[in-house]
Amino acid sequence: MLQDSFGRRFYYLRLSITDVCNFRCQYCLPDGYQGEAQQFLSLNEISTLVNAFAQMGTAKIRITGGEPTLRRDITDVIGVCANAQGISKVAMTTHAGRLAKLARPLAKAGLGQVNISLDSLDPGQFALLSGHDKLAAVLDGIEAALLEGVNVKVNTVLLRPFAKEQLRDFTAWLKEMPVTVRFIELMETGQHKTFFKSHHISAQPYLAQLKAQGWTPIERSKDAGPAIELAHPDYAGRLGFIMPYSSDFCDSCNRLRITALGKLHLCLFADQGLDLRDALQSGDVAAVKAFVTDSLADKKVSHYLQEGITGITRNLSMLGG
Structure with a gap:
């Protein structure tokens, strides 16, 4: 078991599996993807890694990006992950613009959960x-994933001045929609410091508001992300919050x-x-294991976002958040 100090x-x-994205989200790639052609991990390298x-x-x-569905071999990537001995859950983060036609082959390949970046239900x-008029396509993708039995979570970045509308609209949507919506506090990145200062808003007041309305926290599994998720007996879906600026995040x-x-x-x-990359290209599983295990000794106790230190992360497309 991997464990840090x-x-x-x-x-x-x-x-x-790619840092390319064809959306132009304001907090990530407002001017579109500006990168150069690169040789991303091959299917064999991914197999060694997994x-x-x-x-x-x-x-x-x-599986994240960029936008992972822009890879032509995305179903093969999902299959490699799902078929690896010991892997019990394969998920993917996507903007869902292409999900309506990919939901079935991805589910057959072993995709069990999809997280969809969706910041508003207003077209x-x-x-x-x-940066795209594709809300209908995204909602069709959600429906297609649900029909295939894929667990759906929606990630919504809380943004000033839209936060109250986001909370209102998504809460109403969850009355009948059996998905989980997680509100994520905007995180500062190297390229978007000005945007962060004008649009960041704390999620704490909204979490307190929902608890007062009868939403109750649910237990988090050991492989879950950092979200605080809540359920309500009168709603088909769940709500959650990801608050990277909280002291215990x-x-x-x-x-x-x-x-x-x-x-x-x-x-x-x-x-x-x-x-x-060298170990991956040579297919050396043992070398990958040794490298990762040794590297964990350098993992810090926390990020330093509260101090405005964003590290090497220029934008969220670099690492998929």
Whole structure:
């Protein structure tokens, strides 16, 4: 079992397979993707990586980007993860613009959960925030995933001045919609410090408001992310909050990250990525295991977002959040 010097155990791997995204979300890539052509991890490299982590106790893998569905081999990637011995849950984060036609093959390949980035249920506001008039396509993707039996969670970045509308609209939506909506506090990144200062808002008052309305916290599984999730007997869906600026946010850290170029990041806001590519290209599972185990000695007790230190993370597309 992977464990750091603070006793935290790591059951969960977030694996980026591309940093390319075709949306232009204001808090991430407002000017669109500006990167150059790169050779992202191949299917064989992904297989080596996944099997190494599975042998070290990883039970859950989340495929991220960029936008992972832009990879033509996305169903093969999901299949490699799902078929690795020891991996019990395969998830993916996506903007869902292409999910309606991909939900069935992805589910057949072994996708069990999908997290959908969706910041508004209002078509005009959605287009403003994402840079695309594709709300209908995203909602169709959600329906398609549910029909295939895939667990659906929706990630919504709380933004000033939209937060009250976001909470109102998504709460009403959950009356009949059996999904989980998690409100995420906007996180500062290297390229978007000005946007952060004008749009960040704390989730704490909204969490307190929902608790006062009868929403109650539910127990978090060992491979779950950091969200506080709540249920209400009168609603089909659940609500949650991810609050990276809370003082105890990193206490329950249980995940590591790999970039699409094969670099290990011990934290979303680490100062550097640690290069695993040689071991991955040679298919050396033992070398990957040794590298990751040794590297964990350098994992810090916390990020330093409260101090405005964002590390190497220029934007969230780099690592998939």
